[in-house]
Amino acid sequence: MDVSSPAAFVNGGLIRMHVGRKVRTVLQATRSDIASVIGKSTDGYQLVAKGSPPVPLTSYVEVIGVAENENTIRAELWTNFGDTFGMLFYSI
């Protein structure tokens, strides 16, 4: 990630405006497996992040990657945000 392609902060409602571009968001993980994480975005949408999630995975995880469509992100970078996080304020 560099200045030429900064990642836009998105939520479930905004991701459709950035399909094909680099985005970042925080998901509240509801289900995870070896190749993807399904989670809730800051505005309550269900999103899927594909890639290699960190192990162990915390409740909240930041995902930076390319938006494939309006509810899927092909993740390049994952960051565990812990088990307590202010999703409502991140959405602002």
Next chain:
Amino acid sequence: MQSNEFDGNAAFSGGGFMPSQATQTTPDRPSSASKNSDARCLLPLTVKQLVDLSRGGESDISIEGVDVNNIVLVGKVSKIDNAVSECTFRVDDGTGWVECTKWVHEHLDSVEVDAISVGMYVRVYGQLKSIHSRRTVHTFSIRPVTDYNEITNHFIECIYVHFYNTKMRGCINTQPGMTNSVSGMTAQPQVANSNFGDPGKGYSYEANQTSQYNNDEEQIRALSSMVLQYLRQPACIAFEMGVSSVVVARELNISVDKVRQTLDFLASEGLVYTTTDDYFKFTDA
């Protein structure tokens, strides 16, 4: 070397501790308070703001009219270059990246830099440097972020400071009729003061060198505008005796005490005058 004649200006120019007459910038610069090191502020910035900084002012770098010296950044470390006496971190906050250099002289410095690894979110306090138009940060302190709400908090702070600085500047330059209810920003040397010199324009702001205005003053300004607007109505001007403060309070739904306080203030500014006891009229200048 001492001159033969006693030169008051030279004697009291500060002996090198204060800018001399020759090096002072133009007196109408609103940010003159920032030349005083006590008034230098710590600005929360995003990397994009940092990269977009314009040149100007005594410290050579300014943003939104405020001289930039010390800054705070929060971002992810994407690269670390470890040398013998310094460590350079590439900090990326999603709006861009910047290199932050921390000089390692003591054991505490090495402990600090050893705690940082690639992929970690960090908070950086440092001084902005510009070398051949490339921005870098001379880092005073860099520490890992443990509570990720700090990231959200930092961005909200950047937004707030940006609006505070630009809104105040907008008020000074182009918005004579605008009221501003933003409370004082302790990190900034720029604070507005209301100027009631021209009643026809309503509010206009001029920069002030102090930063001690409290919420009471902001409230008085807001109330003054409301009361003045009410008294300027043709119906009120038509009353030869003026309007009683009780009537103003009732019409505007404000307490009588506050209205009286506001009217006294407006009278001292010359915008209203008393006709008889407790009756006020707009000064139709």
